[in-house]
Amino acid sequence: MHGKALPYLLLMPATLFLCIFFLYPFALVAFEAVTRDGAFTLDNFRTMAGSWKFPVTVRNTVLLAAIVVPIQLTMALLMASVVSRLETGRGAALYVFAIPLGISDLAAGLIWLAIFDQSGFLNTLLSSLGVIDRPVMFLGYQSKLTIFIAVALAEIWRATAIMMVILVAGMGLIPKEYYEAAEVFGASPWQRFVRVTLPLLRPSLQTAIILRVILAFEVFAVVAALGGTNLPVLMGETYNWQFTLQDRNVAAASALLILAISIAFTLFFLRVLRVPKEARI
Amino acid sequence: MSAVAETPVAAVADARKAGDWLLIATAILLGVWVLLPIYLLIVNALSSPDQVTAFPKRFFPSFDLGSLSFFINFAGVARALWNSVLVATLTMILAICFGAPAGYALSRFDFPGKGSFRFLVLMTRAFPLPLLALPLAVMFIRTGLDDTAIGLALVHTTLALPFAVLITFSLFSGIPVELEEAAWTLGCTRWQAFRKVILPLALPGIAASAVFAFTISWNEVFAAAVLTIENRTLTAFLLQSLGESPLYLKFAGGAALVVPALIFIFAVRKYLFAMWGIAYR
Numbered sequence: 001m002h003g004k005a006l007p008y009l010l011l012m013p014a015t016l017f018l019c020i021f022f023l024y025p026f027a028l029v030a031f032e033a034v035t036r037d038g039a040f041t042l043d044n045f046r047t048m049a050g051s052w053k054f055p056v057t058v059r060n061t062v063l064l065a066a067i068v069v070p071i072q073l074t075m076a077l078l079m080a081s082v083v084s085r086l087e088t089g090r091g092a093a094l095y096v097f098a099i100p101l102g103i104s105d106l107a108a109g110l111i112w113l114a115i116f117d118q119s120g121f122l123n124t125l126l127s128s129l130g131v132i133d134r135p136v137m138f139l140g141y142q143s144k145l146t147i148f149i150a151v152a153l154a155e156i157w158r159a160t161a162i163m164m165v166i167l168v169a170g171m172g173l174i175p176k177e178y179y180e181a182a183e184v185f186g187a188s189p190w191q192r193f194v195r196v197t198l199p200l201l202r203p204s205l206q207t208a209i210i211l212r213v214i215l216a217f218e219v220f221a222v223v224a225a226l227g228g229t230n231l232p233v234l235m236g237e238t239y240n241w242q243f244t245l246q247d248r249n250v251a252a253a254s255a256l257l258i259l260a261i262s263i264a265f266t267l268f269f270l271r272v273l274r275v276p277k278e279a280r281i
Numbered sequence: 282m283s284a285v286a287e288t289p290v291a292a293v294a295d296a297r298k299a300g301d302w303l304l305i306a307t308a309i310l311l312g313v314w315v316l317l318p319i320y321l322l323i324v325n326a327l328s329s330p331d332q333v334t335a336f337p338k339r340f341f342p343s344f345d346l347g348s349l350s351f352f353i354n355f356a357g358v359a360r361a362l363w364n365s366v367l368v369a370t371l372t373m374i375l376a377i378c379f380g381a382p383a384g385y386a387l388s389r390f391d392f393p394g395k396g397s398f399r400f401l402v403l404m405t406r407a408f409p410l411p412l413l414a415l416p417l418a419v420m421f422i423r424t425g426l427d428d429t430a431i432g433l434a435l436v437h438t439t440l441a442l443p444f445a446v447l448i449t450f451s452l453f454s455g456i457p458v459e460l461e462e463a464a465w466t467l468g469c470t471r472w473q474a475f476r477k478v479i480l481p482l483a484l485p486g487i488a489a490s491a492v493f494a495f496t497i498s499w500n501e502v503f504a505a506a507v508l509t510i511e512n513r514t515l516t517a518f519l520l521q522s523l524g525e526s527p528l529y530l531k532f533a534g535g536a537a538l539v540v541p542a543l544i545f546i547f548a549v550r551k552y553l554f555a556m557w558g559i560a561y562r
Contacts, residue, residue, distance in 0.1 A: 004392075006386075006390070006471075007386040007389075007390035007392045007395075008386075008392070008394075010382040010383060010385060010386035011382070011383050011386050011387075011398055013378070013379040013382065013383070014379045014380060014382070014383035014398075014402075014442060014446060015383075015398065015401070017375075017379050017438065017439075017442060018401055018402070018405065018439070018442065021413070021417070021435055021436065021438070021439045022401075022405055022408075022410075022413065022439050025413040025415075025416040025417050025420070026408070026413060028416035028417075028419075028420070029412065029413065029415060029416045032416060075311075078307070078311070079311055082304060082307050082308045082311065085304055086304065086305075086308060089308070091550070093308050093311075093312065094550070094553070095546070095547065095550045096312045096315055096316060097311060097312070097315060098546060098550065098553055099315055099316075099319070099543060099546055100315060101546060101553075102496050102500070102542035102543065102545050102546035103319075103500070103538075103539055103542050104499070104500035104501075104502060104516060104538050104539075104542065105500070105502060106500075106502045106516050106519060106520060106535075106538065107322075107500070107535045107538040107539045107542070110322065110519075110531050110532060110534070110535030110538075111318045111319060111321070111322045111535060111539070112318060113528075113531065113532075113535075114318075114321050114322050114324075114325050114532055114535075115318060115321060117528065118336075119333075119334055119335065119336040119338065119528070120338065121321050121338055121340070123336065123337070123338075124336065124337040124338040124340075127337055128337060135336055157314070157315070157318060161315075165553050189300070210407070211406065214406075214407060214408075214409060217409065218409045218411065218412075218503075220411075220502065220503050221502040221503070221516070221520060224520060224523060225523060225531075228523070228524070235409075235412075235503065238412065238415070239503070239506070239507070242415060242418075242507065243507075248415065248418075248419070251415055252415060252416065255409075255412040255415055258409050258412060259408060259409065259412065262407060262408065262409055263407060263408075266407045
């Protein structure tokens with residue numbers, strides 16, 4: 001009897017915790033989004049979508065994700081390939097590539113602020129090369145494009161590591177014999193990558209992409225540090241609804257929208273990149 | 282005869298050598314891409330306030346502690362630092378105390394409901410968890426947990442707990458169950474066997490996942506900014522003073538966030554795969 005109850009006893013704290021602090025607030029946020037003063041209504045969503053900022057906000061967030069994630073995927077694949085092929089210095093390379101994993105998004109924003117600021121390093125470099133006469137304001141309210149580029153670079157810099165680590169782990173699971181066989185049949189390194197690595201890496205790719213896309217829709221502090229209010233994104237607007245505009249029902253509606261987008265993308269990639277059971281290593 | 286045989290071998294060796302150089306060059310380039318921005322932030326943090334706002338910039342630090350001492354003495358910073366450490370420590374303790382038993386149960390027992398629990402844990406990854414701070418803000422006001430370190434630590438534990446469960450699961454799975462069984466036959470109770478045999482073996486990994494939980498909390502911005510007012514953590518403090526604080530304060534603050542993170546990642550580098558690679562399978 002004791003033996004049967006033990007696993008449940010061990011799981012209980014974690015389960016209770018997740019019910020109280022994950023499932024319950026999730027239900028609460030959904031409830032707040034569709035009610036106002038206790039009555040069911042869709043007004044919160046109308047208010048949110050009716051704001052003049054809303055279309056810009058959605059466009060910025062989606063565009064940022066659409067540009068950043070594919071670049072990160074490519075870079076993460078490159079980093080993972082380099083790490084798994086290096087013979088000496090492998091551990092060092094892995095540590096260096098993984099560093100941004102431990103860095104806060106706010107800190108990443110501040111790091112790139114040091115580069116893009118008016119008295120920053122990019123201006124110094126450009127003026128010493130004679131490209132510009134006086135410092136350019138990259139992050140002013142009139143230069144939306146450079147703000148966008150700075151945010152995209154900071155995001156690429158910060159969050160590629162997470163994909164890289166997942167992919168390195170995935171590559172480690174591919175049996176060496178597959179590559180030897182491909183080599184015997186005369187496959188070039190590129191062919192080996194496309195025909196052996198990529199298909200067998202599908203489960204890791206799926207995880208990496210899902211995780212990264214969800215995080216991309218959560219972008220917040222990087223934008224706050226670099227663009228302030230000049231580049232509104234969904235998470236920042238949610239924060240605004242909660243604090244500046246003091247309307248937590250609309251904030252909840254906004255949060256629910258982010259949740260919905262995240263879940264939709266998760267399901268999409270689970271389906272598109274699904275791995276049949278019999279094809280798993 | 283031998284000359285004919287040698288040429289292709291030499292060509293292959295040449296190609297391989299070129300490939301090696303390309304590999305090393307790529308690794309170095311990617312390393313510079315990761316490290317250079319951090320270096321530039323550190324240069325700013327180790328320069329005097331005048332040098333930080335001056336133009337053009339020097340690419341080497343002057344090792345003037347003006348910015349850093351301004352930062353440390355700035356009203357609220359010391360307290361914010363202390364709060365960050367406190368919240369992160371609480372998160373670390375909560376995540377391990379709830380997560381490790383669950384990880385052990387998953388690795389050692391087969392029982393009905395195991396699949397559902399795993400699903401619950403994995404599901405948390407598909408949600409932008411910091412958003413759940415919004416509904417919790419109200420709940421916390423009702424229960425008196427608002428603006429307290431423990432309240433924020435509870436939310437951060439939601440972020441860290443799934444990792445703690447999955448990391449400890451993979452850790453315990455890597456320790457042969459036979460070791461435990463041997464201890465039982467020698468007269469140990471289940472708890473004694475765990476404490477004397479399993480725990481010493483798992484301790485370094487558990488410590489690494491504790492450090493990881495600490496880092497997650499240390500870096501978190503959104504929930505911290507939503508849930509704290511008086512007792513702001515360092516990230517919340519920096520975020521909320523972005524608008525008015527001078528550049529050198531931002532950069533010194535950024536460095537204060539980054540440097541511990543570098544140490545954390547270095548401390549857990551061996552376990553990165555257990556955390557990300559395996560955690561997501």
